Amino acid sequence: MPTREPSETRILSVASEHLRLHGLRRFTVVAVAEEAGMTHANVYRYFPSRAALVDAVVDLWLKATERRLADIADGPDPADDKLERLILALARANRDLLSEDPHLFAALSQAVAKRHAISRRNRARVRALFERVIDEGIASGAFEPRDRDKAIAYVIDATHRFIHPASLELEADVPQASVDARLSTLIRVALRVLSTGIV
Amino acid sequence: MPTREPSETRILSVASEHLRLHGLRRFTVVAVAEEAGMTHANVYRYFPSRAALVDAVVDLWLKATERRLADIADGPDPADDKLERLILALARANRDLLSEDPHLFAALSQAVAKRHAISRRNRARVRALFERVIDEGIASGAFEPRDRDKAIAYVIDATHRFIHPASLELEADVPQASVDARLSTLIRVALRVLSTGIV
């Protein structure tokens, strides 16, 4: 992890706050710079564009979430436990962001929809975590899929509804308990499907 | 099915063409009326608002799709076959609309996102078809789920990614063959899950 310069950190934290409070629409480089106590031109010494600054804010959240997921994947527990917790943690992280910080969620959602580099990379890294845990399960004998690649695609496709921002937005008003119940059914099924070689 | 008056039919067909060619943004009651050879005020004799006219166009497509799904559900084949064809037909209908008529797809997508009555009702009817076929499978012994309601929710949630407009838009550029392969894995798994009582 590169050490950030103090000004860069300051800009980032002001930008985060600004995005959270005012949303993408009203997020301006001029306002961020002013609140960070500098002229807007100086912001461009650290971030090449407004879009890059917004992406950096989103990336901060993505990386923090990734770290929590990696902690699960790196844990000593059985692979099926870890896969379950991985899916739940990812689903909850996104869902909590939607309810607790809608503006940042919207920015993330856009980054995903428009396939920004940060979201493509995040997606690749999260997918790698899933692959690692599933491979670990195969190695330990907990999972016995007929086709490893299809098994991975299956897990990702089946859980999509509870993980992808675009799908989460659709159910913002459904009681969390009901969503949780459906997700846990889905996970339970996925684990059995992986362990019994259905996929 | 109520017999429509000739003017109403004419308006609807001009409106369909207009929506398909120009999209929601440029779809105006005035232009539709003009092309249908009448003043815009007369359109309001048949449709209470611009929004209602757009919804009527979308509903035309939804109903046509529903009829094809109902034909499958009403067929004499085994329930597992019918469920597979139901899911495939629904996924393909939406996917084909996206590629062949993006403007109508966008209008449908909005109706779904904004929970218009037409889309809520369509959803309820399509869900009822799924329930019917699954119940039929339970009656015939082809499916033996532990919990019927959870089984239905599972099928709908797991296939969501390949059926819901918001999710389909995300994969517009993925080769159809690859999407089809993933969907058929998902369906195969779902059928086994239903038949073996995993859910």
Add this chain to the structure above:
DNA sequence: AAAATTACAAGTTACGAATTTTGTTATTTG
């Protein structure tokens, strides 16, 4: 020399006036 500022061109947004569209009602037509 690094960090910041000033100054400026290019692009975007905000805003009010003009126009168009929506939706209603009273009236005409066949």
Add this chain to the structure above:
DNA sequence: CAAATAACAAAATTCGTAACTTGTAATTTT
């Protein structure tokens, strides 16, 4: 009297312009 139109108010959209924001380059500060 059913179908359509004309006429109109209210709402939405477009258009042009002013203000602001973005991004760059030359200059100043520390």
